[in-house]
Amino acid sequence: MDKIYKALAEIVGEEFVSNRKEELYIYSRDSGLSEPRFPDYVVMPRTVEEVQKIIQLANKEKIHVVPAGASLSLSGLTIPQKGGIVIDMRRMDRILELNRKGRYVVLEAGVTQGKLQAFLEENAPDLCHSLPEAPPSATVVGNLVIHGQGNLTQAYGFNSSMISGLEVVLPNGEICRIGSCSLSPYWFSIEPLPYLAGLFLGWFGTTGVITKVGLRLYPKKKLRDVELFVLEDPKLVSEVIYRVTHTEMAEDITTVAQPYPLMFQGTIMIGIYLTGDTEEELEFKRRLIWSSLSDLIKAKEGGFMALTPDMKVGLLEKPMSSLTRSADILKGGGFVYCGAIIPIEKFPEALKKLFEIAERNGVTFAHTGRVIGRGHCMMFAFAYPFNRADLESMEKAKRALFDSYVATLEIGGVPWKPGAEEQKLILERMDKNSVELIKRIRELLDPNKIMNPGNWEVEL
Amino acid sequence: MSMELHRCFRCGWCKLPSDFVDYNCPSYAKFRFESFSPGGRLWLIRAWLNGELTWSENFAKILFSCVACKNCAEQCKMRFKDEIVDWITSAKSSAIEKGLAPPKVRDFLENIAKHGNPWGLPRAQRASWLDLNKFEGEGDLLYIGCECAYEERGQKMAKNVIELFKVAGLSFGTLGNEEECDGNEAYMLGELGLFQELASKNTQKFKELGVKKVITISPHAFNAMKKYPDRDFEVLHFTQLLLELIQKGKLKLSELDLTVTYHDPCFLGRHNGIYSEPRKILKSIPGLKLVEMKRNKENSFCCGGGSGNFVFDLLSGSESPARLRVREALNTGAEILAVACPICKAMFEDAVKDEGSDLEVKDIAEILLSSTKML
Numbered sequence: 001m002d003k004i005y006k007a008l009a010e011i012v013g014e015e016f017v018s019n020r021k022e023e024l025y026i027y028s029r030d031s032g033l034s035e036p037r038f039p040d041y042v043v044m045p046r047t048v049e050e051v052q053k054i055i056q057l058a059n060k061e062k063i064h065v066v067p068a069g070a071s072l073s074l075s076g077l078t079i080p081q082k083g084g085i086v087i088d089m090r091r092m093d094r095i096l097e098l099n100r101k102g103r104y105v106v107l108e109a110g111v112t113q114g115k116l117q118a119f120l121e122e123n124a125p126d127l128c129h130s131l132p133e134a135p136p137s138a139t140v141v142g143n144l145v146i147h148g149q150g151n152l153t154q155a156y157g158f159n160s161s162m163i164s165g166l167e168v169v170l171p172n173g174e175i176c177r178i179g180s181c182s183l184s185p186y187w188f189s190i191e192p193l194p195y196l197a198g199l200f201l202g203w204f205g206t207t208g209v210i211t212k213v214g215l216r217l218y219p220k221k222k223l224r225d226v227e228l229f230v231l232e233d234p235k236l237v238s239e240v241i242y243r244v245t246h247t248e249m250a251e252d253i254t255t256v257a258q259p260y261p262l263m264f265q266g267t268i269m270i271g272i273y274l275t276g277d278t279e280e281e282l283e284f285k286r287r288l289i290w291s292s293l294s295d296l297i298k299a300k301e302g303g304f305m306a307l308t309p310d311m312k313v314g315l316l317e318k319p320m321s322s323l324t325r326s327a328d329i330l331k332g333g334g335f336v337y338c339g340a341i342i343p344i345e346k347f348p349e350a351l352k353k354l355f356e357i358a359e360r361n362g363v364t365f366a367h368t369g370r371v372i373g374r375g376h377c378m379m380f381a382f383a384y385p386f387n388r389a390d391l392e393s394m395e396k397a398k399r400a401l402f403d404s405y406v407a408t409l410e411i412g413g414v415p416w417k418p419g420a421e422e423q424k425l426i427l428e429r430m431d432k433n434s435v436e437l438i439k440r441i442r443e444l445l446d447p448n449k450i451m452n453p454g455n456w457e458v459e460l
Numbered sequence: 461m462s463m464e465l466h467r468c469f470r471c472g473w474c475k476l477p478s479d480f481v482d483y484n485c486p487s488y489a490k491f492r493f494e495s496f497s498p499g500g501r502l503w504l505i506r507a508w509l510n511g512e513l514t515w516s517e518n519f520a521k522i523l524f525s526c527v528a529c530k531n532c533a534e535q536c537k538m539r540f541k542d543e544i545v546d547w548i549t550s551a552k553s554s555a556i557e558k559g560l561a562p563p564k565v566r567d568f569l570e571n572i573a574k575h576g577n578p579w580g581l582p583r584a585q586r587a588s589w590l591d592l593n594k595f596e597g598e599g600d601l602l603y604i605g606c607e608c609a610y611e612e613r614g615q616k617m618a619k620n621v622i623e624l625f626k627v628a629g630l631s632f633g634t635l636g637n638e639e640e641c642d643g644n645e646a647y648m649l650g651e652l653g654l655f656q657e658l659a660s661k662n663t664q665k666f667k668e669l670g671v672k673k674v675i676t677i678s679p680h681a682f683n684a685m686k687k688y689p690d691r692d693f694e695v696l697h698f699t700q701l702l703l704e705l706i707q708k709g710k711l712k713l714s715e716l717d718l719t720v721t722y723h724d725p726c727f728l729g730r731h732n733g734i735y736s737e738p739r740k741i742l743k744s745i746p747g748l749k750l751v752e753m754k755r756n757k758e759n760s761f762c763c764g765g766g767s768g769n770f771v772f773d774l775l776s777g778s779e780s781p782a783r784l785r786v787r788e789a790l791n792t793g794a795e796i797l798a799v800a801c802p803i804c805k806a807m808f809e810d811a812v813k814d815e816g817s818d819l820e821v822k823d824i825a826e827i828l829l830s831s832t833k834m835l
Contacts, residue, residue, distance in 0.1 A: 015777075018493060021516065022516070022518050044493070070472060088492075115482065118480045135471040137476060324471045324537050332466065333468055
């Protein structure tokens with residue numbers, strides 16, 4: 001038995017460490033199109049102390065470490081680019097505290113979106129968290145560390161801005177608490193202390209392993225409904241979003257454009273989600289939103305689509321399984337997307353790029369998007385299904401994906417959760433002093449360069 | 461088979477129940493490596509078929525620790541969902557054909573083939589404990605099944621069912637030592653040749669004896685017989701018949717002051733859609749309070765005994781599915797965990813002992829019998 005395996009087994013128990021080829025195979029890849037790269041070990045800790053010991057061992061042995069949730073980024077962020085230990089965090093799956101009056105919850109890093117959703121349904125049915133459209137098996141922390149979005153993002157910003165406290169194991173093995181929980185038993189706020197949370201969000205596990213998080217919850221209304229505003233002119237999208245966000249009546253605003261089914265071709269659908277505790281409240285919000293768009297409707301620039309009950313059920317499902325089903329469009333078991341964070345005014349340009357990229361690469365496509373903040377920006381997904389059993393289909397989707405990252409940067413956007421290769425594109429274009437700062441922070445926090453190497457790796 | 465495996469996106473819906481409250485794939489809940497999840501398993505099968513991975517003891521464990529509980533098919537959001545269990549079964553079949561099955565699995569199947577039961581016990585012992593007329597063409601055939609014939613706890617369950625049928629004045633008989641294995645586990649382990657042989661033997665025998673209706677005690681037998689090609693007999697699970705007898709007034713029930721939670725067996729529930737009959741039986745007992753576990757009906761969490769694991773038990777240990785389920789049952793405040801399957805009964809009785817719990821595991825027939833005896 002090799003000494004690292006033995007040491008890991010001593011930390012977490014032999015049951016929860018593997019260097020067997022089947023585990024290494026599965027943890028060497030995700031559901032996207034990134035090149036597989038094999039870890040040397042997979043380990044599943046149960047406590048923060050176990051994580052700490054793993055990191056200390058990694059420092060001692062100079063072996064790389066990759067923290068992983070459900071590995072559902074689709075961009076290879078938990079694929080060990082340079083081998084080492086993958087830490088599957090999902091045994092740390094306890095919800096530790098619910099503070100109803102303070103509207104926050106404290107949970108461990110392996111808690112899934114589904115588990116939190118179910119916990120709140122049972123224990124605080126009048127509260128909810130910002131739920132992404134990821135499968136319910138995705139982890140809450142996974143979504144937070146990549147600056148994910150959810151159904152409350154339009155109202156409150158990126159999900160990562162809803163964090164009220166963090167516990168992190170630093171690359172040197174020290175346990176660090178951030179926010180009010182660093183000096184008080186309460187996890188209610190990151191502010192007004194120095195904003196250390198920024199050192200761990202968007203860094204893809206290169207600066208530490210998040211083990212616990214305080215997460216803000218929000219009022220959950222009893223009723224939820226959706227309206228679909230359909231238009232053909234992409235230039236009007238930003239105007240529609242501006243008006244709807246101005247009413248402050250929508251919970252969530254999404255965009256969809258896809259070639260199939262044919263009835264949707266050439267249209268852009270804007271999903272406007274409404275919530276209310278009563279039918280009257282819903283109706284009031286609905287009227288304000290309709291009124292904000294009435295002149296566009298009169299001018300036949302767009303209109304609300306009548307939704308069948310089945311369509312409503314699908315659109316109101318939380319999370320929406322139809323997005324997962326995109327992977328089966330080609331009966332191929334896969335889709336990838338570039339989530340571009342762009343100014344909303346850039347929507348027409350992004351859509352044009354999407355059409356061009358799809359045509360140039362001979363792939364089918366879909367666009368989904370979500371408004372972030374009160375129209376401050378949006379996530380614009382360039383999405384491409386592929387067939388996992390067809391190499392050519394995979395290659396085409398890969399090229400289209402890469403082109404989409406380039407296009408995102410060309411139109412002035414920022415790629416969301418870019419893979420290791422795409423991160424290089426970003427660093428090339430980034431302000432040089434910012435790049436230098438990233439490098440210095442990493443060197444300072446992780447002198448042994450053990451944390452998820454290959455990600456945000458600066459070669460100046 | 462490999463033509464379709466690639467369609468699995470490994471999104472993970474299959475690991476959960478419909479309300480996402482906890483992990484609901486028994487092998488994933490136990491082992492927690494992604495390789496033991498339904499998606500991980502499918503990706504590994506594909507890699508094995510493509511020659512990317514070679515056979516190993518660990519791969520065998522991953523494959524044969526799938527208990528065919530069908531939660532993955534129930535929860536999968538893709539159009540191929542109903543094929544998932546078949547794909548895994550086909551992979552098991554390929555392994556068995558190539559002589560790669562783990563020794564315990566191989567012995568399990570060989571025992572069924574040679575001795576008509578998975579333990580390799582003598583055929584003469586099958587009904588030695590049974591004091592009941594043989595089926596002579598009159599009334600219904602009560603199919604005892606291997607788990608009730610050879611396992612003490614199963615025998616008790618069978619005796620409870622028999623006594624209830626007698627109380628209700630039902631005309632029925634069994635095949636005694638001539639009963640043959642139903643073949644459900646052979647089917648789920650991918651030994652389709654053996655399954656077909658057993659199905660053919662049973663169908664032939666039933667035809668010769670003029671059997672019109674078979675009552676099974678085990679949901680596993682119920683599931684197998686439903687799959688028999690050329691089946692010309694009706695097959696019922698004993699709970700379906702018991703409910704009928706209650707509704708016809710053939711069983712008089714008196715009050716039982718009990719709090720009971722019911723565990724849906726996979727082969728009665730998810731595989732065959734029977735959820736309400738056992739509950740209606742329990743609710744028909746005056747004074748009995750039925751409380752539900754969080755995961756129930758379509759979301760029931762398997763005991764971990766399916767697909768032969770009640771014998772070779774690849775999922776044993778402190779976090780075995782049976783022990784997790786016993787903890788869940790305790791959380792309801794119930795004093796009794798009611799079961800409708802002899803395999804579940806054995807798995808849970810062992811789990812209760814291991815947990816050091818005072819929860820009682822009782823089959824539905826036993827609870828019902830107590831109610832009739834109170835009169």
